[in-house]
């Protein structure tokens with residue numbers, strides 16, 4: 052599903068180049084559940100942003116779903132993301148003035164799906180994450196775990212092949228974190244490739260494979 056070969060990425064930091072990824076080699080097979088770990092500043096989010104086509108690597112090869120993705124235009128990257136990828140973030144990224152149903156169906160709105168179909172599908176996906184009865188609630192009326200479930204339903208509604216999650220349990224207590232990871236395991240069993248970044252080793256242990264990044268390279 053994903054193959055990186057000798058991927059490098061630098062940022063300009065205070066006018067000087069900061070070499071963050073120093074030759075990443077990585078294979079992730081379809082249907083895998085991978086956790087990326089590493090100390091703060093090791094390049095985990097940089098790697099996830101590159102995997103998610105939110106940022107571009109400098110050199111090296113990146114193959115996603117059998118396509119060599121390098122130097123895509125903004126529009127090409129956006130099309131690829133919509134077709135193939137779903138995102139979940141630590142801070143949920145829900146729209147505050149939209150209710151749970153409207154948040155979940157937002158990607159369908161941009162895909163110009165009819166209102167009636169959006170509602171039907173939105174309720175179906177809220178059901179999948181156990182929140183059908185919260186459809187009319189706004190983010191402030193939901194717990195952190197519920198907000199993350201809404202965000203997960205929103206990521207799922209476009210049928211992504213891969214879900215990328217950056218510290219998805221970082222803002223949740225441990226019980227809620229386990230519940231979210233169990234939901235990810237269920238999603239993964241349906242065939243979706245899962246890639247999460249986490250600091251927490253007990254959370255990472257719930258994935259199928261742990262990848263450790265240290266000083267810009269993958270260990271082991």
Ligand SMILES: Nc1ncnc2c1ncn2[C@@H]1O[C@H](COP(=O)(O)OP(=O)(O)OP(=O)(O)O)[C@@H](O)[C@H]1O
Nearest residue numbers: 062063064071089090091092093094095096097098
């Ligand atoms: N847009 C940017 N411009 C300049 N430097 C950046 C940029 N993004 C990240 N960096 C730097 O690159 C390094 C790696 O950052 P990254 O966010 O990938 O680390 P991380 O492993 O995800 O860290 P954390 O666990 O603290 O979130 C850090 O030193 C960071 O300051």
